[in-house]
Amino acid sequence: MILGIGTDLANIDRIQGVLSRHGDRFRNRVFTETEQAKASRRKDEAGTYAKRWAAKEACSKALGTGLRMGIAWRDMSITNLSSGQPVMEIRGWAKNRLDEMTPSDHEAIVHVSLTDDHPWAQAYVVIEARPLA
Ligand SMILES: CC(C)(COP(=O)(O)OP(=O)(O)OC[C@H]1O[C@@H](n2cnc3c(N)ncnc32)[C@H](O)[C@@H]1OP(=O)(O)O)[C@@H](O)C(=O)NCCC(=O)NCCS
Secondary structure (H helix, E strand, O other): OEEEEEEEEEEHHHHHHHHHHHOHHHHHHHOOHHHHHHHHHOOOHHHHHHHHHHHHHHHHHHOOOOOOOOOOHHHEEEEEOOOOOEEEEEOHHHHHHHHHHOOOOEEEEEEEEEEEEOOEEEEEEEEEEEEOO
């Protein structure tokens, strides 16, 4: 069954502006070391961050909370499989919220899809509950 869906659109130029003004303070508040390492290796650093920003906003919507009520940005982070497919990792307060939403005899699977086409970056998140075998 589907427990939650969320979507978000982020403006890459706006993220570039925040990066220029706040630099590492912004990077460290919002993004994990893994996300920062990926973005710093890329030519399109702002686009890489904008997709991950959108993913965190979308995930907070799928959790039904938005970015209030205690979710920290870094509790939600994107890694990539070797195929390039993004994976959402959830910890801390967000993980507690996910556990509360998930029926006890189910496991939660968080699906995420990202795209960008300058100046926009977009994310979709779907949280599925799958019966435990
Ligand atoms: C996946 C693919 C359709 C992305 O299309 P695109 O127009 O280049 O890029 P978009 O802006 O729409 O999307 C980029 C996002 O797609 C996602 N993505 C990349 N590969 C993916 C895959 N195999 N499955 C699902 N999502 C994928 C990533 O989240 C990526 O953003 P990120 O790298 O910052 O996390 C395209 O790269 C493709 O067909 N790749 C083939 C697989 C491939 O070459 N893999 C290389 C390693 S084996």
